Amino acid sequence: MKALFRKSALLPEVAAWVGLLVLMVVSLVSSYVPLGLGNGIANLAIAGVQMLVVVFVLMHLKEGGALPRLAAAAGAFWLAIFFTLTFSDFLTR
Amino acid sequence: MTDIAALPPTRAGLHGNYLSAGHTVASWLFTTDHKRIAILYIASTTLFFFIGGAAATLIRIELFTPDSGILTADGYNRVFTLHGVIMVFFFLVPVVPSTLGNFLLPLMIGARDVAFPKINLLSWYLSIAGGALALYSLLAGGIDTGWTFYTPYSSIYSNSFVTATAAGIFVAGFGSIATGLNFIVTIHTLRARGMTWFRLPLFVWSLYATSLIMLLATPVLAMTMVLIIAERVFGIGVFDPERGGDPILFQHLFWFYSHPAVYIMILPGMGIVTEIITCFARRRVFGYEFMVYALIGIAVIGFFVWGHHMFVSGQSGYASLVFSFLSFLVAVPSAIKVFNWTATLYRGEITFPAPMLYALGFVGLFTLGGLTGLFLASLPVDIHVTQTYFVVAHFHYIMVGGMVSALFGGLHFWWPKITGKLYSDSFARFAAVLMFLGFNFTFFPQFILGYLGMPRRYHAYPPEFQVWNVLSSAGAVILAAAYLMPLGYFAWSFLWGERAGSNPWDATGLEWQTASPPPEHNFEAPPQVPEVPYDYHPGRESARD
Amino acid sequence: MTDQAAIAEQFDDLAQQREATEIGIWAFLATEVLFFGALLVCYAVYRYQYPAAFLAAAREANVVFGTVNAALLLTSSMTVALAVRMGRAGQARLSGHALLATVALGLGFLVVKAFEYTGDIQDGLFPGPGFRLAPPQTQIFWSLYWIMTGVHALHLIVGIGVLLTIFVLLRRSAFDPRHNTTVEVSCLYWHFVDIVWIFLYPLLYLPGRS
Numbered sequence: 001m002k003a004l005f006r007k008s009a010l011l012p013e014v015a016a017w018v019g020l021l022v023l024m025v026v027s028l029v030s031s032y033v034p035l036g037l038g039n040g041i042a043n044l045a046i047a048g049v050q051m052l053v054v055v056f057v058l059m060h061l062k063e064g065g066a067l068p069r070l071a072a073a074a075g076a077f078w079l080a081i082f083f084t085l086t087f088s089d090f091l092t093r
Numbered sequence: 094m095t096d097i098a099a100l101p102p103t104r105a106g107l108h109g110n111y112l113s114a115g116h117t118v119a120s121w122l123f124t125t126d127h128k129r130i131a132i133l134y135i136a137s138t139t140l141f142f143f144i145g146g147a148a149a150t151l152i153r154i155e156l157f158t159p160d161s162g163i164l165t166a167d168g169y170n171r172v173f174t175l176h177g178v179i180m181v182f183f184f185l186v187p188v189v190p191s192t193l194g195n196f197l198l199p200l201m202i203g204a205r206d207v208a209f210p211k212i213n214l215l216s217w218y219l220s221i222a223g224g225a226l227a228l229y230s231l232l233a234g235g236i237d238t239g240w241t242f243y244t245p246y247s248s249i250y251s252n253s254f255v256t257a258t259a260a261g262i263f264v265a266g267f268g269s270i271a272t273g274l275n276f277i278v279t280i281h282t283l284r285a286r287g288m289t290w291f292r293l294p295l296f297v298w299s300l301y302a303t304s305l306i307m308l309l310a311t312p313v314l315a316m317t318m319v320l321i322i323a324e325r326v327f328g329i330g331v332f333d334p335e336r337g338g339d340p341i342l343f344q345h346l347f348w349f350y351s352h353p354a355v356y357i358m359i360l361p362g363m364g365i366v367t368e369i370i371t372c373f374a375r376r377r378v379f380g381y382e383f384m385v386y387a388l389i390g391i392a393v394i395g396f397f398v399w400g401h402h403m404f405v406s407g408q409s410g411y412a413s414l415v416f417s418f419l420s421f422l423v424a425v426p427s428a429i430k431v432f433n434w435t436a437t438l439y440r441g442e443i444t445f446p447a448p449m450l451y452a453l454g455f456v457g458l459f460t461l462g463g464l465t466g467l468f469l470a471s472l473p474v475d476i477h478v479t480q481t482y483f484v485v486a487h488f489h490y491i492m493v494g495g496m497v498s499a500l501f502g503g504l505h506f507w508w509p510k511i512t513g514k515l516y517s518d519s520f521a522r523f524a525a526v527l528m529f530l531g532f533n534f535t536f537f538p539q540f541i542l543g544y545l546g547m548p549r550r551y552h553a554y555p556p557e558f559q560v561w562n563v564l565s566s567a568g569a570v571i572l573a574a575a576y577l578m579p580l581g582y583f584a585w586s587f588l589w590g591e592r593a594g595s596n597p598w599d600a601t602g603l604e605w606q607t608a609s610p611p612p613e614h615n616f617e618a619p620p621q622v623p624e625v626p627y628d629y630h631p632g633r634e635s636a637r638d
Numbered sequence: 639m640t641d642q643a644a645i646a647e648q649f650d651d652l653a654q655q656r657e658a659t660e661i662g663i664w665a666f667l668a669t670e671v672l673f674f675g676a677l678l679v680c681y682a683v684y685r686y687q688y689p690a691a692f693l694a695a696a697r698e699a700n701v702v703f704g705t706v707n708a709a710l711l712l713t714s715s716m717t718v719a720l721a722v723r724m725g726r727a728g729q730a731r732l733s734g735h736a737l738l739a740t741v742a743l744g745l746g747f748l749v750v751k752a753f754e755y756t757g758d759i760q761d762g763l764f765p766g767p768g769f770r771l772a773p774p775q776t777q778i779f780w781s782l783y784w785i786m787t788g789v790h791a792l793h794l795i796v797g798i799g800v801l802l803t804i805f806v807l808l809r810r811s812a813f814d815p816r817h818n819t820t821v822e823v824s825c826l827y828w829h830f831v832d833i834v835w836i837f838l839y840p841l842l843y844l845p846g847r848s
Binding site: 031039071072 | 664665675683705713826845
């Protein structure tokens with residue numbers, strides 16, 4: 001395992017891991033601070049950042065071609081359509 | 094390299110094609126050749142078509158008389174549900190992509206196979222496993238929720254085989270996702286040299302648009318089925334009104350898939366019709382790029398309109414307004430397609446063999462189905478005709494009048510390529526005309542019935558509706574004859590038909606540049622890609638030998 | 639091993655094959671996004687409709703187990719990314735070790751989850767007759783909890799099976815990870831399963847703590 005860490009090329013993965021754990025702890029601690037609606041927003045914002053770290057650093061999306069990015073964007077876009085139009089009903093009842 | 098098209102269709106010409114590559118059952122069941130998988134799909138979807146058709150026959154017999162005839166109210170519920178479930182999930186959704194699409198996509202782009210041949214075979218097994226579950230529930234006693242599975246009836250109260258059917262749809266859904274995935278990757282990566290995006294035949298573009306919907310909508314249906322099963326089996330569903338569950342949320346989930354699924358059921362048909370019309374008008378397609386954008390536009394906008402199925406469900410008025418507006422929007426690309434087909438015909442050297450008759454039938458029926466769709470997109474009219482036969486007639490004009498006509502057109506157009514044999518054109522033309530007449534005879538009266546207020550999904554009705562119902566049932570007899578006829582002359586053609594040669598229609602497109610039936614790896618030599626698709630030259634002497 | 643043997647017959651060269659599998663897995667993940675997306679929409683709608691019941695219900699979830707599992711999966715995302723990096727560099731043995739570490743972390747997750755599920759059931763948190771929380775809408779939260787974590791756990795089990803298979807294949811030198819995308823593709827799937835938990839964790843364990 002030592003050989004693993006000696007290579008500087010591994011740093012992005014290790015750095016990402018440290019960052020992910022720190023974010024998780026921040027999210028956990030923040031949820032015990034009474035912020036009202038802010039609790040949920042903070043939790044989700046942190047989860048969003050964690051997702052971006054995993055997608056762009058660990059899944060190497062930033063090194064990949066245009067098509068994987070397009071596919072990932074399509075997933076996000078269609079999910080957004082799903083949420084937006086469903087809530088166009090529930091928010092206006 | 095020898096030009097294969099120039100070779101005389103000798104006995105030796107049929108040697109070494111994909112059909113003769115193996116004659117054992119195993120050579121079919123474990124094949125990874127996209128052409129053989131297409132044949133497997135043709136067999137299985139034909140079976141489902143006739144099962145669904147048998148249910149439709151029972152429905153039309155029951156509705157021949159106003160009072161209860163051969164079916165009880167409960168039996169009628171089970172029969173129309175069976176008809177809907179089988180026809181939508183096991184016939185219309187998979188039929189064109191997995192049969193003609195599977196066969197033609199690699200040929201049309203000049204590839205040796207799809208990108209993931211084993212996954213392609215897996216899709217067929219998934220669709221068969223799903224179909225088997227659905228047929229099990231049919232034999233065990235059926236399901237009575239309607240193909241829409243509305244909760245809480247489906248999740249709590251229905252005393253029928255909902256779980257097995259839902260599991261079947263779940264499994265078959267993954268077959269559909271695998272097909273879509275395969276097509277998208279194949280189109281992206283396996284195009285022959287020179288086959289740029291804007292040289293793709295429009296059938297390929299239509300499969301691309303369809304695959305997009307399959308990939309992004311089907312998973313939502315799959316999860317919806319999981320939720321129903323979880324509620325029925327483990328009591329942990331989320332649609333139970335006693336716990337605060339919202340039946341309208343179920344409808345949002347269901348229609349997020351099922352409205353785009355309507356476009357799964359029509360886009361490939363549009364692609365087929367474009368291929369046929371250009372060939373028999375001997376014209377380059379009018380507005381190629383607009384046709385491409387229209388296909389993609391329909392696929393994307395198709396995701397924005399699902400709420401028009403829920404105008405009377407209790408969804409908010411604001412949401413209904415938004416969905417109504419977006420539904421009108423989807424008519425624009427659809428209209429572009431109809432205008433462009435018409436413009437392609439203009440000043441063409443039109444001939445009317447069977448595929449062309451089916452294709453022209455498609456354009457007419459699709460237009461009528463599309464225009465009545467605008468009635469339904471409009472809030473006040475929709476509230477008048479919701480849940481009536483007007484809706485039934487509308488979507489049958491799109492799905493049966495449109496998609497099934499296109500499927501038959503495509504089967505007739507590519508039959509010589511698939512089997513290497515010619516069929517009797519006069520029989521086929523007779524069947525095509527019969528189908529058009531029988532279809533209108535069956536379903537036009539249903540527009541009138543719906544407008545007069547006859548609700549759907551009832552086994553009995555007031556006597557004043559009888560005359561229209563009798564007309565409809567009589568038309569269904571004609572329609573059934575038109576559907577059965579090809580079984581006869583196709584079988585005859587396959588056994589005793591004349592050799593077709595590689596390009597009997599003198600069509601452009603890579604699939605016509607290889608032998609009929611195609612060799613195992615599609616092309617003997619890397620195919621030549623023409624400059625643009627549909628390079629037909631009206632007014633010049635045909636290149637036919 | 640020659641390059642030719644590693645290319646399936648429908649492809650012209652390795653680059654084309656690599657591109658195809660890469661697009662394939664990302665398109666599949668887009669599908670998975672919508673698969674879990676349906677559950678997220680349900681969660682969002684009901685949390686919007688019944689905020690108080692959701693906070694009260696989520697307070698009962700076992701935050702210790704949830705947090706431990708989040709840490710396990712985040713760590714496994716690093717080890718699996720290392721497996722890819724090692725594979726690309728041609729270090730098949732190291733890549734295999736990283737895969738094994740990932741599998742171990744995944745199994746650890748499942749063990750913790752099993753303890754958690756047992757506790758939940760004993761605690762009367764399975765919706766139905768023995769359910770102990772008060773407003774009926776809390777049952778909606780707990781139904782979603784069971785379905786979301788259950789579907790996630792199934793994905794994880796599949797992932798463990800896939801990674802173990804690849805580990806065995808690597809040991810037998812059945813393919814060369816420099817030319818073959820099998821490792822990368824499977825690891826992308828694993829990351830996706832991790833991302834699902836990144837969202838499930840704050841949605842199921844953290845609400846109602848303050």
